[in-house]
Amino acid sequence: MAAKRTILWFRKGLRVHDNPALVKACEGASAVQPVFVLDPWFIKPERVGANRLRFLLESLTDLDASLRARGSSLLVLHGDPARVIPAALEAWRCDRLCYEFDTEPYAQKRDASVNEAARALGVEVHAPVSHTLWDLDRLLAKCPRGEPPTAYASFLKIAHGVGPVPPVAPDVPSITPLSDGDALSDGKDLVDALRDVVTGSGIPSLERLGYEPIKAGEGFPARGGETEGLARLRKMLARTTYIAEFKKPQTNPTELWTPVLGKEGKVKGAPPANPFEAAKKSSKEPKSTQLAEAFMAPATTALSPYLKFGCVSPRTFWHELRAVLDVELGGKHSKPPESLEGQLLWREFYYLAGYGTPNYDRMAGNRICRQIPWTWDEERLAAWEESRTGFPWIDACMMQLKQEGWMHHLARHAVACFLTRGDLFVHWEAGAAVFDRELVDADWALNNGNWMWLSCSCFFYQYFRVYGPVSFGKKYDKEGAYIRKYLPQLKDMPAKYIYEPWTAPIEVQRKAGCVVGVDYPAPIVDHAVASKECIEKIAAAYNAHKNGTAGSIVAAGKKRK
Numbered sequence: 040m041a042a043k044r045t046i047l048w049f050r051k052g053l054r055v056h057d058n059p060a061l062v063k064a065c066e067g068a069s070a071v072q073p074v075f076v077l078d079p080w081f082i083k084p085e086r087v088g089a090n091r092l093r094f095l096l097e098s099l100t101d102l103d104a105s106l107r108a109r110g111s112s113l114l115v116l117h118g119d120p121a122r123v124i125p126a127a128l129e130a131w132r133c134d135r136l137c138y139e140f141d142t143e144p145y146a147q148k149r150d151a152s153v154n155e156a157a158r159a160l161g162v163e164v165h166a167p168v169s170h171t172l173w174d175l176d177r178l179l180a181k182c183p184r185g186e187p188p189t190a191y192a193s194f195l196k197i198a199h200g201v202g203p204v205p206p207v208a209p210d211v212p213s214i215t216p217l218s219d220g221d222a223l224s225d226g227k228d229l230v231d232a233l234r235d236v237v238t239g240s241g242i243p244s245l246e247r248l249g250y251e252p253i254k255a256g257e258g259f260p261a262r263g264g265e266t267e268g269l270a271r272l273r274k275m276l277a278r279t280t281y282i283a284e285f286k287k288p289q290t291n292p293t294e295l296w297t298p299v300l301g302k303e304g305k306v307k308g309a310p311p312a313n314p315f316e317a318a319k320k321s322s323k324e325p326k327s328t329q330l331a332e333a334f335m336a337p338a339t340t341a342l343s344p345y346l347k348f349g350c351v352s353p354r355t356f357w358h359e360l361r362a363v364l365d366v367e368l369g370g371k372h373s374k375p376p377e378s379l380e381g382q383l384l385w386r387e388f389y390y391l392a393g394y395g396t397p398n399y400d401r402m403a404g405n406r407i408c409r410q411i412p413w414t415w416d417e418e419r420l421a422a423w424e425e426s427r428t429g430f431p432w433i434d435a436c437m438m439q440l441k442q443e444g445w446m447h448h449l450a451r452h453a454v455a456c457f458l459t460r461g462d463l464f465v466h467w468e469a470g471a472a473v474f475d476r477e478l479v480d481a482d483w484a485l486n487n488g489n490w491m492w493l494s495c496s497c498f499f500y501q502y503f504r505v506y507g508p509v510s511f512g513k514k515y516d517k518e519g520a521y522i523r524k525y526l527p528q529l530k531d532m533p534a535k536y537i538y539e540p541w542t543a544p545i546e547v548q549r550k551a552g553c554v555v556g557v558d559y560p561a562p563i564v565d566h567a568v569a570s571k572e573c574i575e576k577i578a579a580a581y582n583a584h585k586n587g588t589a590g591s592i593v594a595a596g597k598k599r600k
């Protein structure tokens with residue numbers, strides 16, 4: 040068999056560990072060129088928030104360093120991937136293309152067009168699965184009528200039916216770059232050969248992409264990339280008690296990112312800029328080995344952005360977690376759906392639902408989605424998005440999203456319920472679009488699936504169980520430290536009023552330097568009234584669904600462009 044000249048196309052899967060596409064690319068290859076195509080269509084502040092973009096750029100820088108350690112490097116090209124990849128295959132005279140299989144509709148369409156162009160050039164295409172635990176086509180084949188289940192328990196049965204999670208791919212210690220002994224002798228030439236389809240190359244800065252820079256110490260609190268992601272995974276796995284006891288509904292959504300020390304300990308108090316300094320000041324007198332392991336973390340793992348971009352392989356996470364659960368903990372630990380293992384299975388559950396459901400990201404034409412007469416009320420949507428609802432707990436969560444691009448799962452529950460079935464009756468698609476722009480971990484399958492869940496459009500149907508926009512956060516954080524951090528205008532409000540400042544006597548509001556209606560908005564709705572109205576409307580929609588009279592519903596107002 041003749042040696043292959045291969046393009047290894049990175050999209051997600053920004054890692055060198057457990058990367059079957061990388062393994063395949065190197066198999067019998069004379070040369071391999073790793074490429075990432077930065078599509079200017081995506082890179083706009085109205086589509087992708089600065090936190091996610093910074094995370095991506097950090098991840099590309101880290102990937103480049105890992106490839107360099109293997110004798111190669113990452114070539115970042117700017118342009119439309121559907122044009123750039125076929126052009127590169129031709130110009131660089133490649134006969135093989137390898138990439139990680141992607142189940143999202145946008146990617147499926149793009150990849151189908153690239154595959155067709157590759158075939159026309161006589162190029163072999165390999166797209167192994169490694170973004171999910173299992174090959175979703177194998178799971179789909181086990182689903183009755185090929186339709187993914189909308190209940191977790193049914194999903195588990197299907198997953199168990201396909202056998203264990205496949206093992207991770209072996210490491211690749213060295214990669215022969217395309218430029219070796221080649222007519223296209225350096226990176227510049229490779230780019231020059233594509234001058235008709237690329238608008239630039241290299242890893243740009245946020246500013247060069249038209250974004251405001253994020254100040255040091257601000258934004259998402261951890262660095263992007265495989266190196267950081269694996270380090271965080273392994274430090275988390277060393278906390279065996281944490282893992283054994285992990286029950287998602289019992290984790291605290293108001294817990295700020297704080298330094299975690301060594302095996303288990305957490306430094307008390309407000310999160311400092313530097314966890315090592317905090318560790319030194321801690322009364323626990325941590326040992327130097329613990330200091331070396333200190334990292335900032337919230338109540339859950341915060342590995343979602345690393346999984347989203349594939350900096351951490353879900354199979355690596357799964358197998359290393361299972362080793363701790365089975366070997367170190369001897370099977371004594373929390374269980375799915377609440378356990379950590381259960382969280383990875385939720386991820387798989389939504390991936391399968393997204394893969395096997397046409398129009399999964401919208402209400403219209405979506406077989407699993409209840410038809411509910413939501414509105415596109417722009418005023419309400421903007422108040423929610425801009426932390427102006429007048430409910431400090433909701434506004435603080437949305438401010439964390441805006442500033443850091445991340446929120447705890449239950450904070451996501453609170454704001455999603457509030458926007459849709461809880462209070463404002465705004466379409467879940469509008470909320471999902473805001474999350475899709477702002478979240479560092481924005482993930483098509485998980486985001487749309489969870490929005491359907493929270494709006495009682497699918498998966499969860501107890502629409503009469505509404506989160507209180509006052510009581511929910513208070514349960515976890517009586518003093519309101521979380522609100523004070525994200526809404527500094529309320530920082531001096533007495534704890535008694537911090538969740539309902541409009542109930543504070545005017546003298547108290549003045550003394551706290553925050554007068555409702557002047558320094559902070561009055562509540563956008565009366566929760567008791569609004570939630571009752573929402574429940575009635577959803578009850579009517581559910582009845583129509585039951586009677587088969589739901590038809591397709593057009594939401595009131597105009598959808599945002």
Ligand code: FAD
Binds near residue numbers: 340
């Ligand atoms: P952990 O609790 O540590 O869980 C580990 C991993 O399991 C997560 O990183 C994630 O990959 C997976 N996981 C955990 N919870 C869920 C869940 N409910 N559904 C699917 N997978 C899960 N998560 C995203 O990654 N991207 C999104 O765009 C996203 N949008 C959401 C929108 C709404 C309205 C809601 C309610 C949840 C959304 N989630 C999304 C799911 C969940 O909130 C996050 O995955 C989780 O909070 C990330 O934090 P973590 O990594 O600390 O989670």
